[in-house]
Amino acid sequence: MQDVLPNYNGLTVNGIYYQYTPIKEREDAFKVTVQNQNVDGADIFKQTDDWTGKSGGIQLRRVIGFEYIPREVWGLGSMSTEGDGTIEDANLVYTYRYVDKCATPLDNPTCDGYADAVLELLPEQTVIEVYDVLKDENIKDEEADVEYEEEKDQKDDKKEEERLERALAIDEGNLDIGEAIAQAQMLKFLNDAMNMQTYYDKRIYGGVYPDANVLVDKKLPDNKSSARWGLISDLRHNELINIQYQRRIE
Amino acid sequence: MKKLILLGALCTPALALDIPITAEVSGSCVIAVETNGIYGQPNAYTLSTTPADGGRLAISRVDVTLANAYKVEFDAPDSFSSSPTLNDVVTFTSDTEVSAVSDATNMADYETDKTESGNKDTYELTASGSTWFKHSSTAVNGGSRAFASGNYQAVVTATCIAL
Numbered sequence: 001m002q003d004v005l006p007n008y009n010g011l012t013v014n015g016i017y018y019q020y021t022p023i024k025e026r027e028d029a030f031k032v033t034v035q036n037q038n039v040d041g042a043d044i045f046k047q048t049d050d051w052t053g054k055s056g057g058i059q060l061r062r063v064i065g066f067e068y069i070p071r072e073v074w075g076l077g078s079m080s081t082e083g084d085g086t087i088e089d090a091n092l093v094y095t096y097r098y099v100d101k102c103a104t105p106l107d108n109p110t111c112d113g114y115a116d117a118v119l120e121l122l123p124e125q126t127v128i129e130v131y132d133v134l135k136d137e138n139i140k141d142e143e144a145d146v147e148y149e150e151e152k153d154q155k156d157d158k159k160e161e162e163r164l165e166r167a168l169a170i171d172e173g174n175l176d177i178g179e180a181i182a183q184a185q186m187l188k189f190l191n192d193a194m195n196m197q198t199y200y201d202k203r204i205y206g207g208v209y210p211d212a213n214v215l216v217d218k219k220l221p222d223n224k225s226s227a228r229w230g231l232i233s234d235l236r237h238n239e240l241i242n243i244q245y246q247r248r249i250e
Numbered sequence: 251m252k253k254l255i256l257l258g259a260l261c262t263p264a265l266a267l268d269i270p271i272t273a274e275v276s277g278s279c280v281i282a283v284e285t286n287g288i289y290g291q292p293n294a295y296t297l298s299t300t301p302a303d304g305g306r307l308a309i310s311r312v313d314v315t316l317a318n319a320y321k322v323e324f325d326a327p328d329s330f331s332s333s334p335t336l337n338d339v340v341t342f343t344s345d346t347e348v349s350a351v352s353d354a355t356n357m358a359d360y361e362t363d364k365t366e367s368g369n370k371d372t373y374e375l376t377a378s379g380s381t382w383f384k385h386s387s388t389a390v391n392g393g394s395r396a397f398a399s400g401n402y403q404a405v406v407t408a409t410c411i412a413l
Contacts (some may be wrong), residue, residue: 022354026362049354050354051354051358054355054358054359055358055362058348058350058357058360058361059349059350059351059382060350060351061350061352061380061382062352062353063352
């Protein structure tokens with residue numbers, strides 16, 4: 001019987017449906033017994049149909065219900081005859097319910113794989129990528145091309161300070177280096193002052209510079225050609241002015 | 251004293267109360283159609299539900315919850331309920347038989363105990379349970395003339411009668 005029912009945990013049989021057709025003569029004694037035992041050999045059910053004195057050829061269909069008997073309880077089942085006659089079209093169907101308490105591991109903490117199933121349900125640590133404009137390669141490229149003067153000065157000062165700090169902070173033995181640098185700075189200032197002083201010390205010597213060319217007074221005649229051209233230009237100007245007035249009057 | 255009694259009768263309101271008695275009667279004889287029949291056509295002038303003729307028997311089931319309380323009657327068809335216009339007389343041959351029972355001891359003799367009267371078969375339902383009946387029908391057109399093309403339909407009428 002254990003080979004007939006599916007091997008699932010939690011399977012329980014709640015009914016049996018069977019049918020057969022007795023083949024017999026009416027006067028013949030004939031019995032048909034359908035039964036099923038449990039694993040200990042006791043009958044779970046036993047149904048005997050006495051066809052003695054009954055007509056054969058009529059199919060019997062019967063349904064027997066149970067209150068969900070577990071699969072493990074069921075033992076041998078049989079359909080047997082007694083007397084003169086046979087059965088045809090015999091068929092027996094078990095109806096069962098399958099309730100696997102561990103069909104999914106999450107059904108019960110005692111089921112195998114429960115912990116793994118719970119872990120799978122937990123949300124994964126999702127990493128939200130925040131756009132950092134300062135890390136954008138395109139922005140970096142653009143930024144590298146632009147260098148503001150103020151920033152440049154600050155960078156230079158900072159570099160100089162860092163350079164001095166590094167030079168001074170290495171150890172006491174490097175103090176001479178710092179002094180040398182200080183002296184170099186001092187010399188640079190002195191040199192700059194001396195260089196500037198040369199401009200201050202320049203002298204432009206003064207004196208009287210007499211005119212080299214002297215124009216002697218003389219009567220200058222009018223340029224007639226120029227007067228003529230000037231008069232012509234005036235006439236032409238007046239003519240143009242008058243033309244404008246005439247257009248407005250029209 | 252007489253006056254007081256009269257006065258009391260006038261002052262006391264009349265009380266009335268309906269006491270219901272109900273009952274719900276459900277049908278304890280149920281007829282169900284399990285399989286519709288189909289006519290096959292073994293030749294031009296015959297329609298038959300016999301499987302050998304290409305047809306299919308109609309199957310009905312009668313369930314009763316009380317023994318010896320009902321009988322069931324089946325009226326076999328003697329004409330088509332719908333068909334093309336037929337100019338010839340159609341001869342019907344029909345039958346109803348028990349095909350299966352749910353109680354061998356008490357129902358096995360239903361078929362032998364049935365009464366037939368014309369097209370009517372009557373079964374005494376002497377046991378509670380289910381009984382399956384198969385219904386056959388054969389129609390032969392008169393003069394062996396071919397049936398006109400079209401749709402043909404016949405009906406078996408089942409009736410549950412309380413005894």
